[in-house]
Amino acid sequence: MKRMSALLAAVLALSATSLSARVDVGQPAPAFSLADSNGRTRTLEEFKGRTVVLEWTNAECPFVRKHYDSGNMQRQQKEATAAGVVWLAINSGAPGKQGEVDGGDANQQIQIDHSAPTAYLLDPTGATGRAYGAATTPHMYVIDGQGVLRYKGGIDSIISDDAADIPKATQYVKQALAELAAGKPVSVPLSAPYGCAVKYAPN
Amino acid sequence: MPHSWPRLLSLIGLAALSAGAVQAAPLQSEHLAVELVAERQALVAGAANWVGLRLEHEEHWHTYWQNAGDTGLPTRFEWTLPPGWKAGPIAWPAPERLQIGDLFNFGYSGTALLPVAIEVPAAAAGTEATVRLAANWLVCKEECIPGKAELTLTLPVAAAAAAPADSPAAAAVRAALARRPVAASWKAAVSADGERINIRVQGADLPAADALDVFALQPQVLANAPAQIARDGAALVVNAARSEYFVAAPAALDLVFVERRGEALRAWQVAAPWPAAAAAAGPAAAETAHGAAPGEVGGLGIALLLAFLGGIVLNLMPCVFPVLSLKALGLAESAHAPAAARRDGLAYLAGAVSGFLVLAAVLLALRAAGQSLGWGFQLQSPLLVAALAYLMVAMGLSLSGAFVIGARLMGVGQSLAGGGGARGAFFTGVLACVVASPCTAPFMGPALGFALTQPAAAALAVFAALGAGLALPIVALSFIPLLARWLPRPGAWMETFKQVMAWPLYVTAVWLFWVLMRQVGADAAAVALLGLVALIAALLYHGRSQLQPQAGWGRRLVFAALLLLALAPLSALTTLAVRPGAEAGAGQAWQTWTPQRFEELQHRGEPVFVNMTAAWCITCLANERIALSSEDFAARLRRDGIHYLKGDWTNQDAAITRYLANFQRSGVPLYVVYPRGGGAPEVLPQLLTPGLVDAALARAAASPSPSYSTSGSSP
Missing domain, CATH: 3.40.30.10 (Glutaredoxin)
Structure with missing residues (x-):
């Protein structure tokens, strides 16, 4: 019986990892190659040597709105990119789903929100989102210059859809970037992502 | 604006909800109808009474349990009750597992009710009372819409031990209560093995495993995908993946087991104590075990010492010198009244320390609010720079004899920093702190840098040490009569000295205007200079008025008008600002x-x-x-x-x-x-x-x- 359950556990563990891929902090971040909103192909590889932030987004999600209508996300984008960090917004919404965009929509959304990502990447198949295990919008990842994942989780520490909570929350991405820039270990490398579901294409 | 219509709709929904909130009919929000109901037709005094929010979800839509799962947000209640009444937490019924693609959420669909116990004091008997609920929820299908409603329920309060008739909602309230997990007397043991978490539950009347699901109250411990549940002889064995967001284990993991067979539902709750050794197995533990970053000042003690020394050195910096010499002058006057001198010395110390503490507290608060600021932030505000320049000129004019600060106490040597006595000394200390900030002394850089990475209390201590160091020479002068005796006796020379000391202040003002010009450009700085002219006019006029035996209302009005004219341009500073920046020119080395x-x-x-x-x-x-x-x-x-x-x-x-x-x-x-x-x-x-x-x-x-x-x- 005991051997049976151990075997069962091993099989389960294997199947679990193959079903929903994920990446752990301290591990190399999965490579990707996606078209940006201007039709240009962007890869993680091209930003080697620079710190990269990945932001899963969907402009129609109330949690995303919380951080854009308050200006929090744009502020962090501008600060990060001004410090030489690469900030990639990624939309893994499947065609036809709420919040899914094409390049033109994405550029229009950038204008509406005055947002400032380095690029807005389109992942309509959801392959990149699934490779990272991106579950929510927003869902944040920070990758260091060596391509190693240093942070994954929520944008901040207070799980709510109320913009009034932003000033009270610890902004984890901002904190991780500051610590990385200072050559320190990231003090909070993991937090609970919160938000709307990423609207993936069925697989 | 493709994203705005659901928000607009929810706003309209909200308005409709609050308008209709008085009557106790279901309120239709987007994809969800809500109604505040009570178990009985009256509340019972001196007892806990069940009320609840009935949720009628549109098909395919759902709201969330206390642990929402991969996405979503638990429904939140805020009660407004008569004084002395108390509302308990939501008595969450067992959740459903809701799957969206690869993601799993925990919540409710169809018809649900979230019960809450309201404790009514005995004294309320015989009255009619209104309970108010502000409810917030997130309702989702695949997309999500936040909703909220203000609901009220007005009911008579029956005497203690009365048994009022059931309300129409009684069955719904009791059904929800029956779906709450019961506290099971089972024993649960956790063993965490890397990425897998095993929980072995033993006890009487364990359910079969086939229709069983398990949910954790605490998020970020178990993965939200379904766990494997099996019977192993007399035990129930749960094998779950650890959450990929696992950071630290709770002291005990609270598990809710839910059995569904057709319409029948049974639910249990059991606490599984976490084994001590497995508690810190998360990847975070390894990350944070790296120790202090290199280059940091070795601890709070050294930072305090460096800050204190830095404060002393600040006294030699050109920024503080004029203020300091004024203070020394003040001491020379009171050198022969040692008690007053000591009092002033301490007041000066208090002023310098509180000046630094206030600036530090503001800085810490702004940083906590997410601003990227550092020490010197106060001089990054053009408004403050201009105000300081004005202050320098005003103090200079006073020293030059154009007017007297504190006109009621005229006389040679009185009140050089305004106010006179301990109050004057205190504000001189504050002023010293403000004007000292541009001169980051050696020792101070590392100490302040260290301070800002520390908890607030330690950071404030470092700034206080800095203030104490800055105040030290004056405090020493005031406490050691021998030192004060080195200062010359008061006399006619003091008037000359004052006249001379006005000039460093004017020069400081010139420097501040130069800074202002670098900050906001020549146009805005010129406007500020115009304001300064008005200020000089105001002060000269004020000086002349002081010579009059009676200050009439007319004169005061003119003075006030001139002052207003002086301050008005400051409000235009930021609008006129053109940031010139430090552009590198050709042939420049940098x-x-x-x-x-x-x-x-x-x-x-x-x-x-x-x-x-x-x-x-x-x-x-x-x-x-x-x-x-x-x-x-x-x-x-x-x-x-x-x-x-x-x-x-x-x-x-x-x-x-x-x-x-x-x-x-x-x-x-x-x-x-x-x-x-x-x-x-x-x-x-x-x-x-x-x-x-x-x-x-x-x-x-x-x-x-x-x-x-x-x-x-x-x-």
Whole structure:
């Protein structure tokens, strides 16, 4: 019986990892190659040597709105990119789903929100989102210059859809970037992502 | 605006909800109808009464349990009750598992009810009472819409031990209560094995495993995908993946087991104590075990000492000198009244310390709110710079005898810093702190940088030490009569001294205006200068009025009008501001520091000299004059191909603030030399000499370090 359950556990563990891929902090971040909103192909590889932030987004999600209508996300984008960090917004919404965009929509959304990502990447198949295990919008990842994942989780520490909570929350991405820039270990490398579901294409 | 219509709709829904909130009918929101109901037709005094929010979800839509799962947000209640009443937490019924693609959420669909126990005091019997509920929820299908409603319920309060008739909602309330998990008397043991978590539950009347699901109350412990549940003889065994967001284990994991067979539902709750050894198995534990970053000041004690010494050294800086000499002058007067002198000394100390504490508290609060600021932030505000310049001129005019501060107590030597006595001494201390901020003394940089990475209490202690150091010479003068005796006796010379001391203040004002010009451009600075002219007019006029035996209302009005005229331009400062920036011209030895430029040079492995400066930083300007503007320096740069990048922190600049933080600094100046071919940068002292800079540059140019690194923003 005991051997049976151990075997069962091993099989389960294997199947679990193959079903929903994920990446752990301290591990190399999965490579990707996606078209940006201007039709240009962007890869993680091209930003080697620079710190990269990945932001899963969907402009129609109330949690995303919380951080854009308050200006929090744009502020962090501008600060990060001004410090030489690469900030990639990624939309893994499947065609036809709420919040899914094409390049033109994405550029229009950038204008509406005055947002400032380095690029807005389109992942309509959801392959990149699934490779990272991106579950929510927003869902944040920070990758260091060596391509190693240093942070994954929520944008901040207070799980709510109320913009009034932003000033009270610890902004984890901002904190991780500051610590990385200072050559320190990231003090909070993991937090609970919160938000709307990423609207993936069925697989 | 493709995203705005659901928000608009929810707003309309909200308005409709609050308008209709008085009657106890279901309120239709988007995809959800809500109704505040009670179990009985009256509330019972001296007892807990069940009320609840009935949720009628549109098909395919759901709201969330206390642990929402992969996405979503638990429904939240806020009660407004008569005084003495108490509302319990939501008595969550067992949740459903809701799957969306690969994701799992826990919540409710169809018809659900969230019960809450309201404790009604005995004294309420015989009244009619209204309970108010502000409910917030997130309702989702695949997309989500936040909703909220203000609901009220007005019911009579029956006497204690009464049994009022059931309300129409009684069955729904009791059904929800019946779906709450019961506290099981089982024993649960956790064993965490890397990525898997095993929970072995033993006890009487364990359910079969086939229709069983399990949910954790605490998020971020178990993965949200369904766990494997099996019977192993008399035990129930749960094997779950650990959450990929697992950071730390709770003392005990609270599990809710839910059995569904057709319409029948049974639910149990059991606490599984977490084994101590497995508690810190998360990846976070390994990450944080790295220890202190290099280059940090060794602990709070040393930071306090450095700050205190830095404060003493501040007294020698040109910023503080005028204020300090005024204070010394004040002491000379009171030297022969030792008690008053001591009182003033202590008041000055209190002023300096509280000045630093207030500035530090403001800085910490702004940083906590997410602003990238460092020490000196107060001088990054053009408004404050202009106000300081005005203050300098006003104090100067007073010393020059144009008017007297505190007119009611006229007389030679009275009240040099305004107010007179302890109050005057206190504000002199505050003033010393404010004017000292541009002069970051040696010792202070590392100490303040350290302070800002510490918890608030430690940070404030460091700033307090700085204030104490700044106040030390004056406190010493006031407490040691021997020292005070060195000061000459009061007399006619003091009037002359005052006249002379006015001039450093005027010069300080000129400098502040120069800073202002660098901050907001010539136009805005000119407007501020116009305001200054009005201020001078106001003060001269005021001085003349002081000579009149009676100050009439007319004169006061003119004075007030002139003052207003002086202050009005300050409000236009920011609107008129044109940031001139420190653009590098052709033939100049330096280039403007930008993260991109810096990173590019770092990539190429070129030797770089970084100078972080600000127009209001006197130490910076002195260094530049002494060590960084000579032809020798320029020649060294040219000969060795060293890039000189200058960052201007006169105005707020988050990128520079972050760069400073790399070196545990929170202020300028900062000089860093990066050797050729990468390798560890060298931080130069805050006081430069030409020889020191030349030697550092020579080392950087020569360095053939093979450890070429491409780390961009992390030097």
